Amino acid sequence: MAIQKQEFIERMKRLQASVRLSELEAFLVTAQDSIFYLTGVTYSPLERPFFILVRPDTGVVLLAPTLDRDHLASAPNVDEVRAYWDYPSPPGLGWSDGLLELVAGIRLLGVEPSLTQEIAQVISAWQPQAVPLIERLRLVKSADEVAMLRQAASYADLGMQKIIQAAYYGVSEIEIFSQGRAVQIQIIKETEFDPLNTSVLTAAWPARLGTQPHGVPSIADRLKDGPHIGLSFLRANGYAAECERTFFVTSPSQNMSEMFTLMLEARNRAFALIRPGVPCAEIDRAANGFLRQEGLGDYLLHRTGHGFGLGNHEGPWVAEGSPDVLEENMLISVEPGLYIPGLGGFRHSDTVLVTSDGYESLTRYPTEIEALTLLARRSMTRLRGALVRKAVGVA
Structure with missing residues (x-):
C-alpha cells in the first residue's frame, strides 16, 4: 500500500x-x-x-x-x-x-x-x-490517503491492545513503553516500511500526571490507584493516527465512574455532529460546552480535536475559534478531556474519518468502563514485566 x-x-x-x-x-x-x-x-x-x-x-x-x-x-x-x-x-x-x-x-x-x-x-x-x-x-484526503490512514489507525488500535494487555496493578511505565516495539515489528512485516516516516509511541499517563496531559511520565512510574490514560500515538509510512483510552487497574470510585461517564457523553455529543458542512467550532461547543454546563469548565485544558494526515496534529482544528468546516474525507480526533486535581484525567481519543453522510471511527478499541477496568492478577504478564525492568535497570 x-x-x-x-x-x-x-x-x-x-x-x-x-x-x-x-x-x-x-x-x-x-x-x-x-x-x-x-x-x-x-x-x-x-x-x-x-x-x-x-x-x-x-x-x-x-x-x-x-x-x-x-x-x-x-x-x-x-x-x-x-x-x-x-x-x-x-x-x-x-x-x-x-x-x-x-x-x-x-x-x-x-x-x-x-x-x-x-x-x-x-x-x-x-x-x-x-x-x-x-x-x-x-485538509481533504484522497482515496489512497484514506487507505494509508485506515492502516495507521489499525496499528494505533494494536498499540492500545498491547497497552491494555500489559497493564496490571503496579505495572511500570517502561513496560508500557516497551509495547511499541511489537507494533513497529508488525508495521515492518506487513507494509512497505519507510523507516524515516514511521514512529511508534505507546505510553500511559499515570494518575499522578492526570492534570498534565503533556507531562512526561518517568519510566519508573507505577500505575496503581486512579484513572490512567493510555496513548498509542504513531506514524506509519508517513501517515498518522492515535488511539487513547482511560483505564483502571483498581475498581474506580463512584466519583471516577461519574467523570468517566461525563467524558463519554461529551464525546457522544461531538460524534452526533460529525458530517460534511458542520463547522468544527460547533463540534467543540457541543462537547466542551456540555462539560461546562455540568459545572466542569475549570477542569478543561484543551479543544475537542485536531486533524490527521502526514502529521499527528494538523488541520482541521476542532476548536472554538477555528474557521474550518468539515468536508468528506477529512480526518479528525475526538478527545474532550477532564483533568481534575486529586482525582486524575479522563480522556479517550479516536481517529475519525468524515464520510459523505456522517463519520467512521477508524480506531475501534472498546470505550466502555467495564472493558477498561483491569483487575486480573496476570501472573505471566507480571513475570514478563519483571524481565523488562531488569533489562533496563528499573527497580
Whole structure:
C-alpha cells in the first residue's frame, strides 16, 4: 500500500493552480512534510535546507544539498534539480547563494507559514507573503490517503491492545513503553516500511500526571490507584493516527465512574455532529460546552480535536475559534478531556474519518468502563514485566 506516482503529479498541479489563484508569481516550499507530500521522496534534512520553487505555468525547480541531489531527482514532478555544496559552504556555494539565484526576478513570492527565520532573512528583500497553500491542499484526503490512514489507525488500535494487555496493578511505565516495539515489528512485516516516516509511541499517563496531559511520565512510574490514560500515538509510512483510552487497574470510585461517564457523553455529543458542512467550532461547543454546563469548565485544558494526515496534529482544528468546516474525507480526533486535581484525567481519543453522510471511527478499541477496568492478577504478564525492568535497570 502506497501513494501512487500519478497522485504526486496531481498534487503539484493543484499547488500550481493555487499559486495562480493567489496571484503569486511563485511559491517557495521548504517544510519537510510539504516536500514529502508533493514528491513522495523520503529524506531527512537535518541541518541542510531543501527548497522547491513552484510557478503556476512553468517548470518546478528543486534545490538540495549535493549529497541528496540524485536521491531527490527521483521525484516524479520536478523538472530541474539544482544543488548547493553543503552546510556551511565556501562563499558562493551555499544554500543561500542557490536560493537567491532561484528567486531572482520574482516580484510576488509566497512562502509557507512555517518558514524559518534563517531563510526568511535571506529573502527579506522580496517581502514574501506567508500563505498556507499546502496546508489547505492537505485538509481533504484522497482515496489512497484514506487507505494509508485506515492502516495507521489499525496499528494505533494494536498499540492500545498491547497497552491494555500489559497493564496490571503496579505495572511500570517502561513496560508500557516497551509495547511499541511489537507494533513497529508488525508495521515492518506487513507494509512497505519507510523507516524515516514511521514512529511508534505507546505510553500511559499515570494518575499522578492526570492534570498534565503533556507531562512526561518517568519510566519508573507505577500505575496503581486512579484513572490512567493510555496513548498509542504513531506514524506509519508517513501517515498518522492515535488511539487513547482511560483505564483502571483498581475498581474506580463512584466519583471516577461519574467523570468517566461525563467524558463519554461529551464525546457522544461531538460524534452526533460529525458530517460534511458542520463547522468544527460547533463540534467543540457541543462537547466542551456540555462539560461546562455540568459545572466542569475549570477542569478543561484543551479543544475537542485536531486533524490527521502526514502529521499527528494538523488541520482541521476542532476548536472554538477555528474557521474550518468539515468536508468528506477529512480526518479528525475526538478527545474532550477532564483533568481534575486529586482525582486524575479522563480522556479517550479516536481517529475519525468524515464520510459523505456522517463519520467512521477508524480506531475501534472498546470505550466502555467495564472493558477498561483491569483487575486480573496476570501472573505471566507480571513475570514478563519483571524481565523488562531488569533489562533496563528499573527497580
